[in-house]
Amino acid sequence: MTSTARRSASTDPASDPASVGGGPGERGRLEVRELAKSFGAQQVLRGVTLSVEPGSTTAIVGPSGSGKTTLLRLIAGFERADAGMVVLSGRGLAGGDEWVPAHHRDVGYVAQDGALFPHLTVGQNIAFGMDRATGARARRATRTRVAELLEMVSLDAALAERRPHEISGGQQQRVALARALAREPELMLLDESFSALDAGLRVATRRTVGAVLRDAGITTVLVTHDQAEALSFADQVAVMRDGLLAQVDSPLEVYTRPVDRATAEFLGDAVLLEAWVDGDSASCSLGSVRLAPTTLRGRVQLMLRPEQIRVDEHGPIRGVVLDTDYFGPESTVRLELTSGREPGCETSTLAREGQVISIRHSSAFIAARGTELRLRIEGDAIAFPPNP
Numbered sequence: 001m002t003s004t005a006r007r008s009a010s011t012d013p014a015s016d017p018a019s020v021g022g023g024p025g026e027r028g029r030l031e032v033r034e035l036a037k038s039f040g041a042q043q044v045l046r047g048v049t050l051s052v053e054p055g056s057t058t059a060i061v062g063p064s065g066s067g068k069t070t071l072l073r074l075i076a077g078f079e080r081a082d083a084g085m086v087v088l089s090g091r092g093l094a095g096g097d098e099w100v101p102a103h104h105r106d107v108g109y110v111a112q113d114g115a116l117f118p119h120l121t122v123g124q125n126i127a128f129g130m131d132r133a134t135g136a137r138a139r140r141a142t143r144t145r146v147a148e149l150l151e152m153v154s155l156d157a158a159l160a161e162r163r164p165h166e167i168s169g170g171q172q173q174r175v176a177l178a179r180a181l182a183r184e185p186e187l188m189l190l191d192e193s194f195s196a197l198d199a200g201l202r203v204a205t206r207r208t209v210g211a212v213l214r215d216a217g218i219t220t221v222l223v224t225h226d227q228a229e230a231l232s233f234a235d236q237v238a239v240m241r242d243g244l245l246a247q248v249d250s251p252l253e254v255y256t257r258p259v260d261r262a263t264a265e266f267l268g269d270a271v272l273l274e275a276w277v278d279g280d281s282a283s284c285s286l287g288s289v290r291l292a293p294t295t296l297r298g299r300v301q302l303m304l305r306p307e308q309i310r311v312d313e314h315g316p317i318r319g320v321v322l323d324t325d326y327f328g329p330e331s332t333v334r335l336e337l338t339s340g341r342e343p344g345c346e347t348s349t350l351a352r353e354g355q356v357i358s359i360r361h362s363s364a365f366i367a368a369r370g371t372e373l374r375l376r377i378e379g380d381a382i383a384f385p386p387n388p
Protein backbone atom coordinates (compact mmCIF):
# COMPACT_ATOMS: atom_id res chain seq x y z
CA MET A 1 0.00 0.00 0.00
CA THR A 2 1.35 3.43 -0.86
CA SER A 3 1.73 6.18 1.71
CA THR A 4 -1.12 8.05 0.01
CA ALA A 5 -3.35 5.04 0.39
CA ARG A 6 -2.42 4.65 4.01
CA ARG A 7 -3.32 8.26 4.60
CA SER A 8 -6.52 7.78 2.63
CA ALA A 9 -7.53 4.82 4.74
CA SER A 10 -7.13 6.85 7.93
CA THR A 11 -10.34 7.37 9.84
CA ASP A 12 -9.09 10.40 11.73
CA PRO A 13 -11.65 13.09 10.91
CA ALA A 14 -9.83 16.39 10.71
CA SER A 15 -12.00 19.36 11.43
CA ASP A 16 -9.63 22.17 10.46
CA PRO A 17 -9.18 22.56 6.66
CA ALA A 18 -5.73 24.08 7.08
CA SER A 19 -4.58 21.02 9.03
CA VAL A 20 -5.61 18.66 6.24
CA GLY A 21 -2.93 17.45 3.87
CA GLY A 22 -0.25 19.91 2.95
CA GLY A 23 -2.07 23.07 4.10
CA PRO A 24 -3.02 26.15 2.14
CA GLY A 25 0.21 26.31 0.11
CA GLU A 26 -0.49 23.08 -1.75
CA ARG A 27 -2.42 24.17 -4.80
CA GLY A 28 -4.51 21.38 -6.21
CA ARG A 29 -4.39 19.02 -3.21
CA LEU A 30 -7.82 17.47 -2.66
CA GLU A 31 -8.79 16.07 0.71
CA VAL A 32 -12.13 14.38 1.26
CA ARG A 33 -12.85 13.44 4.86
CA GLU A 34 -15.56 11.12 6.20
CA LEU A 35 -18.16 12.24 3.65
CA ALA A 36 -21.63 10.87 4.30
CA LYS A 37 -24.77 11.33 2.22
CA SER A 38 -28.24 9.81 2.30
CA PHE A 39 -31.14 10.23 -0.07
CA GLY A 40 -34.24 9.61 2.07
CA ALA A 41 -33.67 6.36 3.92
CA GLN A 42 -30.90 5.23 1.55
CA GLN A 43 -27.39 5.85 2.84
CA VAL A 44 -25.36 6.31 -0.35
CA LEU A 45 -22.00 7.44 1.09
CA ARG A 46 -20.99 6.06 4.48
CA GLY A 47 -17.84 7.96 5.44
CA VAL A 48 -15.58 8.35 2.40
CA THR A 49 -12.01 9.52 3.00
CA LEU A 50 -9.71 10.18 0.06
CA SER A 51 -6.50 12.15 -0.57
CA VAL A 52 -5.49 13.23 -4.07
CA GLU A 53 -1.98 14.60 -4.56
CA PRO A 54 -1.64 17.91 -6.45
CA GLY A 55 -1.41 17.35 -10.22
CA SER A 56 -2.17 13.62 -9.96
CA THR A 57 -5.05 11.59 -11.37
CA THR A 58 -7.37 9.40 -9.33
CA ALA A 59 -9.97 7.08 -10.82
CA ILE A 60 -12.99 6.09 -8.76
CA VAL A 61 -14.36 2.75 -9.90
CA GLY A 62 -17.11 0.60 -8.51
CA PRO A 63 -20.29 -1.22 -9.39
CA SER A 64 -23.35 0.69 -10.52
CA GLY A 65 -25.09 2.39 -7.60
CA SER A 66 -22.05 2.25 -5.29
CA GLY A 67 -22.03 6.06 -4.92
CA LYS A 68 -19.31 7.21 -7.36
CA THR A 69 -21.28 10.01 -9.03
CA THR A 70 -22.68 11.17 -5.70
CA LEU A 71 -19.12 11.55 -4.39
CA LEU A 72 -18.12 13.55 -7.47
CA ARG A 73 -21.20 15.79 -7.16
CA LEU A 74 -20.40 16.50 -3.51
CA ILE A 75 -16.84 17.49 -4.47
CA ALA A 76 -18.18 19.71 -7.26
CA GLY A 77 -20.69 21.36 -4.91
CA PHE A 78 -23.82 20.22 -6.80
CA GLU A 79 -25.06 18.50 -3.62
CA ARG A 80 -24.47 19.05 0.09
CA ALA A 81 -23.08 16.25 2.27
CA ASP A 82 -24.79 15.26 5.52
CA ALA A 83 -21.39 15.04 7.25
CA GLY A 84 -17.69 15.23 6.47
CA MET A 85 -15.63 17.78 4.60
CA VAL A 86 -14.10 18.67 1.23
CA VAL A 87 -10.86 20.67 1.18
CA LEU A 88 -9.13 21.87 -2.00
CA SER A 89 -5.74 23.62 -1.88
CA GLY A 90 -6.16 23.96 1.88
CA ARG A 91 -9.47 25.81 1.48
CA GLY A 92 -12.57 24.27 3.04
CA LEU A 93 -15.27 23.95 0.37
CA ALA A 94 -17.80 22.00 2.40
CA GLY A 95 -18.11 20.75 5.97
CA GLY A 96 -18.67 22.37 9.35
CA ASP A 97 -19.61 25.98 8.71
CA GLU A 98 -17.96 26.03 5.29
CA TRP A 99 -19.97 26.11 2.09
CA VAL A 100 -18.55 27.38 -1.19
CA PRO A 101 -21.08 27.27 -4.06
CA ALA A 102 -20.15 25.21 -7.14
CA HIS A 103 -19.41 28.22 -9.36
CA HIS A 104 -16.87 29.60 -6.86
CA ARG A 105 -14.96 26.34 -6.39
CA ASP A 106 -12.23 26.47 -9.08
CA VAL A 107 -13.44 23.04 -10.13
CA GLY A 108 -14.03 21.93 -13.74
CA TYR A 109 -16.65 19.29 -14.47
CA VAL A 110 -16.99 17.25 -17.67
CA ALA A 111 -20.14 15.14 -17.91
CA GLN A 112 -20.60 11.87 -19.81
CA ASP A 113 -22.14 13.51 -22.86
CA GLY A 114 -20.04 16.68 -22.69
CA ALA A 115 -23.24 18.70 -22.16
CA LEU A 116 -22.31 21.35 -24.74
CA PHE A 117 -24.83 24.10 -25.48
CA PRO A 118 -26.33 23.02 -28.83
CA HIS A 119 -27.28 26.53 -29.97
CA LEU A 120 -23.75 27.94 -29.47
CA THR A 121 -20.74 27.35 -31.72
CA VAL A 122 -17.75 25.38 -30.45
CA GLY A 123 -15.89 28.65 -29.89
CA GLN A 124 -18.81 30.20 -27.99
CA ASN A 125 -19.11 27.07 -25.88
CA ILE A 126 -15.44 27.28 -24.89
CA ALA A 127 -15.62 31.03 -24.26
CA PHE A 128 -18.75 30.63 -22.13
CA GLY A 129 -16.85 30.18 -18.88
CA MET A 130 -14.37 32.98 -19.54
CA ASP A 131 -14.69 36.54 -18.31
CA ARG A 132 -17.21 38.43 -20.39
CA ALA A 133 -15.16 40.32 -22.98
CA THR A 134 -16.29 43.68 -24.30
CA GLY A 135 -14.53 45.78 -26.93
CA ALA A 136 -12.61 44.67 -30.01
CA ARG A 137 -9.31 43.99 -28.20
CA ALA A 138 -10.97 41.81 -25.55
CA ARG A 139 -12.86 39.89 -28.27
CA ARG A 140 -9.58 39.26 -30.10
CA ALA A 141 -8.01 38.00 -26.84
CA THR A 142 -10.95 35.63 -26.35
CA ARG A 143 -10.58 34.30 -29.92
CA THR A 144 -6.85 33.73 -29.35
CA ARG A 145 -7.50 31.93 -26.08
CA VAL A 146 -10.19 29.73 -27.69
CA ALA A 147 -7.71 28.81 -30.45
CA GLU A 148 -5.08 27.99 -27.81
CA LEU A 149 -7.51 25.80 -25.90
CA LEU A 150 -8.56 23.99 -29.09
CA GLU A 151 -4.91 23.33 -29.87
CA MET A 152 -4.35 22.11 -26.32
CA VAL A 153 -6.99 19.40 -26.79
CA SER A 154 -5.64 18.55 -30.30
CA LEU A 155 -8.50 20.10 -32.28
CA ASP A 156 -8.24 22.25 -35.38
CA ALA A 157 -8.96 25.94 -34.71
CA ALA A 158 -11.34 25.90 -37.72
CA LEU A 159 -13.79 23.84 -35.63
CA ALA A 160 -14.54 26.96 -33.55
CA GLU A 161 -17.22 28.00 -36.06
CA ARG A 162 -19.09 24.69 -36.04
CA ARG A 163 -21.95 23.72 -33.82
CA PRO A 164 -21.75 20.66 -31.53
CA HIS A 165 -23.89 18.45 -33.83
CA GLU A 166 -21.40 19.11 -36.68
CA ILE A 167 -18.48 17.44 -34.86
CA SER A 168 -17.90 13.84 -33.68
CA GLY A 169 -18.54 12.53 -30.17
CA GLY A 170 -14.82 12.41 -29.39
CA GLN A 171 -14.41 15.99 -30.61
CA GLN A 172 -17.37 17.04 -28.45
CA GLN A 173 -15.71 15.54 -25.37
CA ARG A 174 -12.51 17.46 -26.13
CA VAL A 175 -14.49 20.68 -26.57
CA ALA A 176 -16.17 20.00 -23.21
CA LEU A 177 -12.71 19.60 -21.68
CA ALA A 178 -11.49 22.81 -23.37
CA ARG A 179 -14.53 24.64 -21.96
CA ALA A 180 -13.74 23.33 -18.46
CA LEU A 181 -10.03 24.21 -18.88
CA ALA A 182 -10.90 27.77 -19.91
CA ARG A 183 -11.68 28.56 -16.29
CA GLU A 184 -8.21 27.33 -15.26
CA PRO A 185 -9.54 25.08 -12.52
CA GLU A 186 -7.42 23.64 -9.73
CA LEU A 187 -9.35 20.39 -9.93
CA MET A 188 -10.94 18.63 -12.91
CA LEU A 189 -13.79 16.18 -12.34
CA LEU A 190 -14.52 13.77 -15.19
CA ASP A 191 -17.85 11.98 -14.77
CA GLU A 192 -17.83 8.93 -17.06
CA SER A 193 -16.47 11.37 -19.63
CA PHE A 194 -15.38 8.72 -22.13
CA SER A 195 -18.23 6.20 -21.70
CA ALA A 196 -20.31 7.35 -24.64
CA LEU A 197 -17.46 6.94 -27.14
CA ASP A 198 -16.76 3.79 -29.13
CA ALA A 199 -13.71 1.70 -28.23
CA GLY A 200 -11.04 3.23 -30.51
CA LEU A 201 -12.13 6.84 -30.06
CA ARG A 202 -12.42 6.27 -26.37
CA VAL A 203 -8.79 5.22 -25.97
CA ALA A 204 -7.54 8.08 -28.18
CA THR A 205 -9.66 10.72 -26.43
CA ARG A 206 -8.69 9.40 -23.00
CA ARG A 207 -5.01 9.59 -23.94
CA THR A 208 -5.28 13.18 -25.24
CA VAL A 209 -7.30 14.36 -22.27
CA GLY A 210 -4.96 12.62 -19.81
CA ALA A 211 -1.90 14.22 -21.42
CA VAL A 212 -3.49 17.71 -21.43
CA LEU A 213 -4.41 17.50 -17.76
CA ARG A 214 -1.03 16.08 -16.75
CA ASP A 215 0.87 18.74 -18.72
CA ALA A 216 -1.26 21.49 -17.17
CA GLY A 217 -0.61 19.98 -13.71
CA ILE A 218 -4.34 19.85 -12.93
CA THR A 219 -5.47 17.47 -10.20
CA THR A 220 -8.01 15.12 -11.77
CA VAL A 221 -10.68 12.77 -10.46
CA LEU A 222 -12.34 10.45 -12.98
CA VAL A 223 -15.43 8.40 -12.22
CA THR A 224 -15.78 5.31 -14.34
CA HIS A 225 -17.35 1.87 -14.17
CA ASP A 226 -14.69 0.60 -16.59
CA GLN A 227 -11.87 -1.18 -14.75
CA ALA A 228 -9.44 -1.10 -17.66
CA GLU A 229 -9.99 2.64 -18.07
CA ALA A 230 -9.31 3.24 -14.37
CA LEU A 231 -6.16 1.12 -14.38
CA SER A 232 -4.72 2.76 -17.51
CA PHE A 233 -5.71 6.39 -16.84
CA ALA A 234 -4.94 6.98 -13.20
CA ASP A 235 -1.99 7.27 -10.81
CA GLN A 236 -4.30 6.13 -8.02
CA VAL A 237 -7.40 3.93 -8.14
CA ALA A 238 -10.12 4.16 -5.50
CA VAL A 239 -12.47 1.16 -5.50
CA MET A 240 -15.91 2.04 -4.19
CA ARG A 241 -18.38 -0.47 -2.84
CA ASP A 242 -21.62 0.20 -0.95
CA GLY A 243 -20.76 3.81 -0.25
CA LEU A 244 -17.25 3.15 1.08
CA LEU A 245 -13.80 2.96 -0.48
CA ALA A 246 -12.72 -0.67 -0.25
CA GLN A 247 -9.18 0.10 -1.43
CA VAL A 248 -7.15 3.13 -2.54
CA ASP A 249 -3.84 2.30 -4.17
CA SER A 250 -1.77 2.40 -7.34
CA PRO A 251 -3.28 0.60 -10.37
CA LEU A 252 -0.68 -2.17 -10.05
CA GLU A 253 -1.40 -2.69 -6.35
CA VAL A 254 -5.19 -2.79 -6.64
CA TYR A 255 -5.01 -5.29 -9.50
CA THR A 256 -2.26 -7.56 -8.17
CA ARG A 257 -2.91 -7.11 -4.44
CA PRO A 258 -6.66 -6.61 -4.04
CA VAL A 259 -7.75 -6.38 -0.40
CA ASP A 260 -10.63 -8.81 -0.72
CA ARG A 261 -12.35 -11.17 -3.10
CA ALA A 262 -15.04 -8.71 -4.21
CA THR A 263 -12.37 -6.14 -5.16
CA ALA A 264 -10.36 -8.82 -6.98
CA GLU A 265 -13.38 -9.94 -8.99
CA PHE A 266 -14.50 -6.40 -9.75
CA LEU A 267 -11.12 -5.42 -11.20
CA GLY A 268 -10.71 -8.42 -13.51
CA ASP A 269 -11.03 -12.17 -13.95
CA ALA A 270 -9.83 -14.21 -11.02
CA VAL A 271 -8.99 -17.89 -10.58
CA LEU A 272 -10.14 -18.83 -7.07
CA LEU A 273 -8.98 -22.07 -5.47
CA GLU A 274 -9.34 -23.70 -2.07
CA ALA A 275 -5.88 -23.87 -0.47
CA TRP A 276 -3.94 -24.52 2.69
CA VAL A 277 -1.23 -22.09 3.82
CA ASP A 278 2.10 -23.75 4.36
CA GLY A 279 4.72 -21.14 5.37
CA ASP A 280 5.15 -18.66 2.52
CA SER A 281 3.37 -20.89 0.03
CA ALA A 282 0.02 -22.65 -0.19
CA SER A 283 -1.07 -26.08 -1.39
CA CYS A 284 -3.92 -26.20 -3.81
CA SER A 285 -5.08 -28.15 -6.83
CA LEU A 286 -2.23 -26.56 -8.81
CA GLY A 287 0.36 -27.87 -6.34
CA SER A 288 2.44 -25.61 -4.16
CA VAL A 289 1.99 -21.93 -5.04
CA ARG A 290 4.06 -19.03 -3.68
CA LEU A 291 2.02 -16.55 -1.64
CA ALA A 292 2.17 -12.78 -1.37
CA PRO A 293 2.80 -11.86 2.30
CA THR A 294 -0.21 -12.76 4.41
CA THR A 295 -1.08 -13.17 8.05
CA LEU A 296 -3.67 -15.84 7.23
CA ARG A 297 -3.01 -19.43 8.30
CA GLY A 298 -4.72 -22.75 7.65
CA ARG A 299 -7.47 -22.97 5.09
CA VAL A 300 -7.71 -20.02 2.69
CA GLN A 301 -9.06 -19.08 -0.67
CA LEU A 302 -6.32 -18.45 -3.19
CA MET A 303 -6.56 -15.91 -5.99
CA LEU A 304 -4.52 -15.87 -9.18
CA ARG A 305 -5.08 -13.73 -12.25
CA PRO A 306 -5.66 -16.01 -15.29
CA GLU A 307 -2.58 -14.55 -17.02
CA GLN A 308 -0.42 -15.82 -14.14
CA ILE A 309 -1.06 -19.39 -15.27
CA ARG A 310 1.21 -19.81 -18.29
CA VAL A 311 1.39 -22.49 -20.92
CA ASP A 312 4.88 -24.02 -20.70
CA GLU A 313 5.87 -27.33 -22.27
CA HIS A 314 7.99 -28.10 -19.20
CA GLY A 315 5.39 -26.87 -16.69
CA PRO A 316 4.50 -29.20 -13.82
CA ILE A 317 0.71 -28.82 -14.08
CA ARG A 318 -1.36 -30.60 -16.71
CA GLY A 319 -4.81 -29.83 -18.00
CA VAL A 320 -7.03 -30.76 -20.93
CA VAL A 321 -8.66 -28.02 -22.97
CA LEU A 322 -12.44 -27.91 -22.60
CA ASP A 323 -13.15 -24.82 -24.69
CA THR A 324 -11.69 -21.54 -25.86
CA ASP A 325 -13.23 -18.09 -25.82
CA TYR A 326 -11.52 -16.07 -28.54
CA PHE A 327 -11.40 -12.28 -28.25
CA GLY A 328 -8.74 -10.91 -30.58
CA PRO A 329 -5.20 -10.76 -29.22
CA GLU A 330 -5.96 -13.23 -26.45
CA SER A 331 -8.26 -16.11 -25.67
CA THR A 332 -9.60 -17.45 -22.42
CA VAL A 333 -9.01 -21.20 -22.31
CA ARG A 334 -10.98 -23.42 -19.91
CA LEU A 335 -9.02 -26.45 -18.78
CA GLU A 336 -9.79 -29.48 -16.71
CA LEU A 337 -6.86 -30.37 -14.48
CA THR A 338 -5.50 -33.89 -14.82
CA SER A 339 -3.10 -35.83 -12.60
CA GLY A 340 0.35 -36.85 -13.74
CA ARG A 341 2.67 -34.41 -12.08
CA GLU A 342 6.36 -34.69 -12.80
CA PRO A 343 8.45 -36.71 -10.36
CA GLY A 344 9.75 -34.46 -7.58
CA CYS A 345 6.87 -32.10 -7.94
CA GLU A 346 4.98 -31.66 -4.72
CA THR A 347 1.54 -33.22 -4.79
CA SER A 348 -1.01 -31.12 -3.03
CA THR A 349 -3.25 -32.69 -0.44
CA LEU A 350 -6.00 -30.63 -2.05
CA ALA A 351 -5.12 -31.76 -5.57
CA ARG A 352 -8.30 -32.66 -7.35
CA GLU A 353 -8.44 -34.16 -10.75
CA GLY A 354 -11.28 -32.69 -12.71
CA GLN A 355 -11.08 -29.15 -11.31
CA VAL A 356 -11.77 -26.61 -14.05
CA ILE A 357 -9.73 -23.41 -14.30
CA SER A 358 -9.52 -20.59 -16.85
CA ILE A 359 -6.28 -19.19 -18.18
CA ARG A 360 -5.45 -16.41 -20.60
CA HIS A 361 -3.51 -17.36 -23.67
CA SER A 362 -2.12 -15.69 -26.77
CA SER A 363 -4.52 -16.18 -29.67
CA ALA A 364 -1.64 -16.84 -32.04
CA PHE A 365 -2.20 -20.47 -31.18
CA ILE A 366 -5.68 -21.77 -30.45
CA ALA A 367 -5.63 -25.04 -28.56
CA ALA A 368 -8.28 -27.48 -29.82
CA ARG A 369 -10.68 -29.12 -27.40
CA GLY A 370 -9.07 -32.22 -25.86
CA THR A 371 -5.47 -30.97 -26.24
CA GLU A 372 -3.34 -31.53 -23.15
CA LEU A 373 -1.46 -28.40 -22.07
CA ARG A 374 1.26 -28.10 -19.48
CA LEU A 375 1.27 -25.10 -17.23
CA ARG A 376 3.31 -23.20 -14.70
CA ILE A 377 2.45 -20.36 -12.35
CA GLU A 378 4.12 -16.98 -12.54
CA GLY A 379 4.29 -14.60 -9.55
CA ASP A 380 2.55 -14.78 -6.21
CA ALA A 381 -0.97 -15.81 -5.34
CA ILE A 382 -3.12 -13.77 -2.95
CA ALA A 383 -4.75 -15.44 0.05
CA PHE A 384 -8.23 -14.45 1.20
CA PRO A 385 -10.19 -15.91 4.12
CA PRO A 386 -11.95 -19.15 3.12
CA ASN A 387 -15.59 -19.18 2.13
CA PRO A 388 -17.69 -19.56 5.29
Ligand SMILES: Nc1ncnc2c1ncn2[C@@H]1O[C@H](COP(=O)(O)OP(=O)(O)OP(=O)(O)O)[C@@H](O)[C@H]1O
Pocket residue numbers: 039044062063064065066067068069070071225
Ligand atom coordinates in the same frame (compact mmCIF):
# COMPACT_ATOMS: atom_id res chain seq x y z
N1 LIG B 1 -30.70 12.86 -6.27
C1 LIG B 1 -30.94 11.61 -5.86
N2 LIG B 1 -32.09 11.30 -5.24
C2 LIG B 1 -32.33 10.04 -4.79
N3 LIG B 1 -31.46 9.00 -4.93
C3 LIG B 1 -30.30 9.26 -5.55
C4 LIG B 1 -29.98 10.57 -6.05
N4 LIG B 1 -28.73 10.50 -6.61
C5 LIG B 1 -28.33 9.23 -6.48
N5 LIG B 1 -29.26 8.49 -5.85
C6 LIG B 1 -29.15 7.06 -5.52
O1 LIG B 1 -27.90 6.85 -4.90
C7 LIG B 1 -27.33 5.60 -5.28
C8 LIG B 1 -25.91 5.84 -5.81
O2 LIG B 1 -26.00 6.59 -7.03
P1 LIG B 1 -24.71 7.06 -7.81
O3 LIG B 1 -25.19 7.70 -9.06
O4 LIG B 1 -23.84 7.85 -6.90
O5 LIG B 1 -24.00 5.67 -8.11
P2 LIG B 1 -22.88 5.32 -9.17
O6 LIG B 1 -21.91 4.46 -8.44
O7 LIG B 1 -22.36 6.57 -9.78
O8 LIG B 1 -23.70 4.47 -10.21
P3 LIG B 1 -23.59 4.40 -11.83
O9 LIG B 1 -22.25 3.75 -12.12
O10 LIG B 1 -24.74 3.52 -12.21
O11 LIG B 1 -23.70 5.79 -12.33
C9 LIG B 1 -28.26 5.01 -6.31
O12 LIG B 1 -29.07 4.04 -5.67
C10 LIG B 1 -29.11 6.19 -6.75
O13 LIG B 1 -30.38 5.79 -7.14
